[in-house]
Amino acid sequence: MNASAINDAVKFAVNNEYSGSRDLRIAILKGFKREPFHEILGPTKKRGGPAGMILKNGYLVASWGDVGRVDMTFSVTKSFLSTVAGVAEDDELIATTTDKVDTYIWDGTFSGEHNAKITWEHLLQQTSDWSGELWGGLDWADRPPREGDLDDWKFRELNEPGTVMEYNDVRVNLLAYCLTHVWRKSLPAVLKEEVMDPIGASSTWRWFGYENAWTEVDGVQVKSVTGGGHSGGGIFINTLDMARFGMLFLNKGKWSQDQIISETWIQKATTPSIPNPNYGYLWWLNTKGERHWEGWSEDLFYAAGFGGNFIVVDREHDLVVVTRWLEPSKMGEFMALLRKAL
Template sequence: MTDQPYFPASGNAWDKIDPHAAGYAPDRLASAVAFAEANETPWPRGFYYDDGRYAPNVDWNETGPWSAVLGPVRERGGSAGMVLQSGRVLASWGDVARPDMTFSIAKSYLAVLTGLAVDDGLIGDLDEPVGRRVPGPLFADAHNGRVTWRHLLQQTSEWRGELFGKPDQIDHNRLVAPNADNSRKGELRALHAPGAFYEYNDVRVNLLSLSLLNLFKRPLPDVLRERIMAPIGASNDWSWLGYDNSWVEIGGQRVQSVPGGGHWGGGMFIGADDHARFGLLMARGGAWNGKQLLSQSWIDAMWAPSALQPNYGFLWWLNRGPHANKSAPETAVYALGAGGNMIWIDRDADMIAVTRWLPSAKAPEFIRQLIAARGI
């Protein structure tokens, strides 16, 4: 190894590192990988149960007229993942190149796109009302007119309305935590002032995506590919797809707005290896092979705890609070998607783990075993 940070070449040209050389016990590392492989999500490979119910909606207790799937859904692969140490592949399992649905990890990609908008000067102040730059009725009334970019990024906007046939009410009383009780999800509740209440709400995240589309005035997947994914050598196999009814007109062109997950189908279809490159870029402060693709200041802002939800930053999860993994450092951060998708970044150890289809309730044990494999 050299003193210079390692960055993988394009494609599948990853350097590997021997566990002993990286300070890991091979048998304990193998046990951690075996744990991930043995605990694949119970979701069906095609995402639909035999009775026709969409697996995510079953988990979230979502029923009724608003629960329709609007975007494409593709059969998933099996357990897969990668562990990087100092950027090199320490371990991998399954088909890491398969572009599977990744659900809410797409939110963390939206946070990076917001950072590009800030770096480009398209957003001057995160505390500015979004409606000052996004035309139309979405932010026109007195309540929604107070919603800022920061609110949308921290999921505290309390925006009210309907977007692509989905009202904000659909995720009222929604909880995101291991074994969370979502028995009241979808029940209408009184709204708070924008910025005064945290709630994980996919309609409002999709609103952020549409607002960014209005700023960039071109498809967000194109911006991501040009500014982030191509420079880091990602594959051409990933895609980011919207809903059948999420086409809008921007600058006289018909463009599809993309969602921040696969809650109602669509979203990002991507492989573990591309997630690993993305995670490595974040861990390296937005720099790749001497080129700054995203400002370090934005990454610091993304990973700063919000006042109302200390384990949440700008659409990234932080290893803090009552649900923190006690075996891992508080500085660890992660992108998380339903069904068991995760990009875990341990900056202190220069370690990144990408898991596919390992349920979130099992992920802490995998990370515990991974950390326990270090220190020989």
């Protein structure tokens, strides 16, 4: 790799900090102010400055900022949630992602003609158009259209599951709720035992849910976590642990001599959905489409979160990149600078 080009990319990341407030409670409320009834329901934390790492062939090439600082990671959490689902399928707690969820969750959450059609794959690809309320969040009030009458959106005709992708945290939190009941214990415990401990992650990361998000599992109250920090909560983690998670996926689910996640699952998780070629199972894909980074392989995929949090996995160049608090609109330019180093 070209050292000068790497330095240019790192300098760019440092000089293009996310423009939102470092007080993330303020940044969240401002970022989602158009949503009706939006409020902070889970923990938040003031963030640090820009940070990141670049790893090539398993070696640390560059790092910047405080890589040991624990910060919110917002929708990067979704890719961790997807992985918990993957381990559930690997362990045969879920037979296949094409199963309908109501055969596993029969408490009325998937009752009705529309919701009964929803499969695990629909939830993982954000194509379910599930209709309902969870932890006080209404599905239609999460990221409504910027234009038009809100009542028209509220009473719209629902899309057939699997036909339209809509980014929606209420439905992602629904997936977390369903997986909590499939695993019959808290998802942070599952992630720790099944993934993070085996890859040598630190003990500093945490996964939070909303204040009221409690559900009973086998007579015990268990917190149902969130798939992001849209209303607070989600995974709080440092850059080093994010890089380890990226390396696990770069190595096709293998860590040292242990297969932590099956290659079959990773292939499914990074296969484009029909409604959105840039989205798999809660992972963004670099296939041709609106989110394609020119000059990079279509075998590249990434986790992305509010405020410029990214874990990028590029198999073509054996590369993992983590960014924290890089202005999201500048991520493509950052990747273009990094491409010059290869």
